[in-house]
Amino acid sequence: xxxxxxxxxxxxxxxxxxxxxxxxxxxxxxxxxxxxxxxxxxxxxxxxxxxxxxxxxxxxxxxxxxxxxxxxxxxxxxxxxxxxxxxxxxxxxxxxxxxxxxxxxxxxxxxxxxxxxxxxxxxxxxxxxxxxxxxxxxxxxxxxxxxxxxxxxxxxxxxxxxxxxxxxxxxxxxxxxxxxxxxxxxxxxxxxxxxxxxxxxxxxxxxxxxxxxxxxxxxxxxxxxxxxxxxxxxxxxxxxxxxxxxxxxxxxxxxxxxxxxxxxxxxxxxxxxxxxxxxxxxxxxxxxxxxxxxxxxxxxxxxxxxxxxxxxxxxxxxxxxxxxxxxxxxxxxxxxxxxxxxxxxxxxxxxxxxxxxxxxxxxxxxxxxxxxxxxxxxxxxxxxxxxxxxxxxxxxxxxxxxxxxxxxxxxxxxxxxxxxxxxxxxxxxxxxxxxxxxxxxxxxxxxxxxxxxxxxxxxxxxxxxxxxxxxxxxxxxxxxxxxxxxxxxxxxxxxxx
Numbered sequence: 275x276x277x278x279x280x281x282x283x284x285x286x287x288x289x290x291x292x293x294x295x296x297x298x299x300x301x302x303x304x305x306x307x308x309x310x311x312x313x314x315x316x317x318x319x320x321x322x323x324x325x326x327x328x329x330x331x332x333x334x335x336x337x338x339x340x341x342x343x344x345x346x347x348x349x350x351x352x353x354x355x356x357x358x359x360x361x362x363x364x365x366x367x368x369x370x371x372x373x374x375x376x377x378x379x380x381x382x383x384x385x386x387x388x389x390x391x392x393x394x395x396x397x398x399x400x401x402x403x404x405x406x407x408x409x410x411x412x413x414x415x416x417x418x419x420x421x422x423x424x425x426x427x428x429x430x431x432x433x434x435x436x437x438x439x440x441x442x443x444x445x446x447x448x449x450x451x452x453x454x455x456x457x458x459x460x461x462x463x464x465x466x467x468x469x470x471x472x473x474x475x476x477x478x479x480x481x482x483x484x485x486x487x488x489x490x491x492x493x494x495x496x497x498x499x500x501x502x503x504x505x506x507x508x509x510x511x512x513x514x515x516x517x518x519x520x521x522x523x524x525x526x527x528x529x530x531x532x533x534x535x536x537x538x539x540x541x542x543x544x545x546x547x548x549x550x551x552x553x554x555x556x557x558x559x560x561x562x563x564x565x566x567x568x569x570x571x572x573x574x575x576x577x578x579x580x581x582x583x584x585x586x587x588x589x590x591x592x593x594x595x596x597x598x599x600x601x602x603x604x605x606x607x608x609x610x611x612x613x614x615x616x617x618x619x620x621x622x623x624x625x626x627x628x629x630x631x632x633x634x635x636x637x638x639x640x641x642x643x644x645x646x647x648x649x650x651x652x653x654x655x656x657x658x659x660x661x662x663x664x665x666x667x668x669x670x671x672x673x674x675x676x677x678x679x680x681x682x683x684x685x686x687x688x689x690x691x692x693x694x695x696x697x698x699x700x701x702x703x704x705x706x707x708x709x710x711x712x713x714x715x716x717x718x719x720x721x722x723x724x725x726x727x728x729x730x731x732x733x734x735x736x737x738x739x740x741x742x743x744x745x746x747x748x749x750x751x752x753x754x755x756x757x758x759x760x761x762x763x764x765x766x767x768x769x770x771x
Contacts, residue, residue: 315339320373327380334384339392343413344373346399346494351441354405355458367467370397374468375475378508382478386511390484395505396492397466406458408437408444409761411754413491437761449559449762456523456564462493463520468501477508484511490518490555490751498534503542514549518751521556521594524566532573535595539579548623550587552580553747554594555755558671558733559762572597572632578604585621588660591628591746598631598666599643602650619657626663628746634668634675636694644696648677652705655679659713663743674725674736678743679706686710687719691740695722732759 313336318326346366349358358366374395381393398412437444443453486509488496496502496519506512522528543550554570561567577592577600584590592601605619633643647666655661667676675692688706690696703720710718725739734755737747 313337315341317341317343318377319343319345320369323373323376323380327376335387337391338389339394340377340381341394341396342373342377344370344395344397345414346370346397348399348401350401351405354401354442354461355455357457357461358464363464366399366464370466371468374505375477378477378480381480381482384480384482386482386484390513391482392485392487392514393480393483393509394487394489395496396489397494397496398492402462402493406442406449406454407462408439408442409449409758410462410493411491411758412493413489452562454563456566459560459563460523463495463523466494466496466501468497468504477504479508479510481511483509485514485516486512487516487748488518489516489748490520490553491754492518493520495520498531498538503538506538506542506544510544510546512544512547515543515547516551516553516748518553518555518748521554521570523561523564525568528570529573532576536573536576536579539576539583543583545586548587549589549745550583551589551591551745551747552593552595553591553751555751556594556733570594572600574600574603577601581605584624584627585619586623588623589626589745590624591626593628593630593746596629597633598629599633599647599650601629602647602654605654619654621654621658621661623660624658625660626743626745627658627661628663628665628667628743630668631666632668634666634677634696635670636673636675636696641697645699645702648698648702649705651677651679652702652709655706655709656712661713665743665746667740667742667746669733669736669740672730672736674740676740676742679709681710681714684716685719686714686716687721689721689723691723691725693725693736693739695724731762732756734759 313333316326316337316339318340346369347362349362381391384391396413398414400414402412403410403414437449443450486506488502496505506515519531522531556570572595574597577596577598580590580592580596581601581604631647633640633647651664651666655664661679662681664679665676668674673693675690675694675696678687678689678691680687680689688703690698703718707718710716728735728739730736732755734752737752738756
């Protein structure tokens, strides 16, 4: 009978991938493989931080990601349809502050590693999915089965649990959104404020962290001024940031957030940041519950801030927070205010760019503006010598489309992929032929791809169908959006060719 030592190394590694983590102490050979798997990504609750502080030097070098998942106080049905009281909110904020201060203090003693270190923050209450938002994923420990499905590549499955909770407006697997009070939803988006004004403590600097994530399963609004700004400023070696905030539910709140976003992009990001992905998520269904919810109107000053910051970036993606036309208008606007001619704008390091545009809709009245947008994008691309990918896209209810420029090893192309086709004039193709001839040896190829008909349960299904370039939205986040759509019980169709 063959023993362990007689097995080929490839077979040994395949077996060790299936061995539970508790078997790491069997022998040094097993320890080396299993510890690497055990410590590669750590998900820490508040109660784990004391043990984490005592971690020895060896496991530190194996860690690639730390996810701090802060669980807030539970709440009962008698308060689930109300906003948090000031006292309750302050108690929750204290939990978050203490956890973040403690983790940053621990990590401040770590030395940087060659592979870098990712830090993620998420905040939720264990009570959140027990009331009105049963179809919502928050990142809790009881949701680990969802992440196992993602990592294994399993396709989305129809929910096996049929929610029926009349007191929370769920009827045979469907929620009556128009019957749900606004505060029932807004409670999930309460503000998280970091600074401790009594002690005015600053976060210790952490030089080991090179990537920061705040994904859309964190519904609580981490306030941009002070809180998010403090988190980022304490990470001077940050190279990558994935930020997935939620759209505000009122024009006034959105106005404050837009101004804060403009500020943090202009002056709050570390100088060494190379890759920035921003995905502003939203829920069409929740908007039905909240009278103050209105259509998103991107502000030009926010796009200008991203445009100016992109001059130092290698990869930028901004979804739903800005209008692409405002981004490409930025050089002209900047010239008018600061005397910097548009031709002086040069994106010398930018390799990929992805932006959304509300102009990309299947309306004849918009076709002239669509052509103008794509020509402006081509004009900007003439000043992007390293650009290999640009995606301009939009999705709205049942319609979606993306204009995609790619510079590959053996061809250069522009492609329109969507549920509809715009009538593009020849000037659009000519603008992109100039880009291809300037930076590639290939003749520009022009393609069109009409999406096959399919079921739409959320904007995630449309984004998935567009097959957007990597970096637009985190793969786990996209999976969550689609999963939540499945669990809502609502759907529509987009037509095929």
